[in-house]
Amino acid sequence: MGGHLKQANLVTAQQRLRDQVAHALRAALISGELQPGRVYSAPALAADFGISATPVREAMLDLVREGLVEPVRNKGFRVTEVSERDLDQYSELRALIEVPTVGAVTRSATREQLQELRPVAEEIVARAQEHDLIGYLDADRRFHLGLLALHGNDRLVETVGDLRKRSRLYGLTALDERGLLVASAEEHLELLDVMLEGDAPGAEALMSRHLGHVRSLWASEDS
Template sequence: DLGVSATPVREAMLDLAREGLVEPVRNKGFRITEVSERDLDQYTELRTLIEVPTVGRITRTAARERLEELRPVAQEIVARAREHDLIGYLEADRRFHLALLGLSGNERLVETVGDLRKRSRLYGLTGLDEAGLLVSSAEEHVELLDLMIAGDARGAESCMRRHLGHVRSLWAEGRDGPADA
């Protein structure tokens, strides 16, 4: 229907399987990998162990101008949440977090968090958006950036810990299956 041959589709599906996003089903094809509450807790714990101290270190070492360069992306996250643009929200959120962590200079750290983000896909995003909870989560990005630019490493670490915990609790509240986006 889309004019794409089976070989690139199969290769793409195998790439998704290698990333753990889908699993092959013998004689049927593929299905989306289920992510359990325990999985989400473990991914959140890993992200907290990595991102909280990294945000503190970046706050103490990064040039304020470099941090300020992230402001348009933080504002875009809020705008996309207000516009109910879930795909735009997810993309801007990914860019913000990975660019922020990129200021650490550790490419493996960024790669690892990127992988954890893929594996923990946001659940219940549509429901959260409809309940108006997505905007408050989006605004935490601007708050984090403000704390970092002010040089408040402890405040930034606390905000990041709260943000990750908030996102995890939102997943639990909105657990209605994978995000439509």
């Protein structure tokens, strides 16, 4: 029995390390430390982390499934390059899903359900003001997916989560330095207020504008 427990604890520890490495790699992608088009080897990254190559390789495979990196035979993993056309298509898909869903949630959600998202919206603004980019993206993800979850369609939430990963913000650091992040962050509080007023068309218009702003931020970095 004791042997089984030790084995289970070991598996849990390995999974946790893999998840931590995957999180750190995503953070490096977002901040631009890992650059699009460049190939990185698991052993070299593992040396940076001060750990063995196995959890890094496993974490990289998680990122392959998310479309963030692609395997390069005998060399490692190349960071996926996202073109303007890709970003346009991801943005269009997000708008097609999120705009009408926000309208539907405005009509169906209780005030209590919406108010529960306020601390997350406030956290997005706080993280932007603190220049905490990873915290900002994490809170932003929790807000958007939490809002969509109120619609009750798990696959819809999953799809938008995947689109968000694939269209991650390149050069977020530069956007932060130009002071563009706080204004985008504050739009979440504005959206929540409109939804609490029961204004479904207003919420749809605001979500459409917000997603448009996010896309234009990408464009201003990529161009």
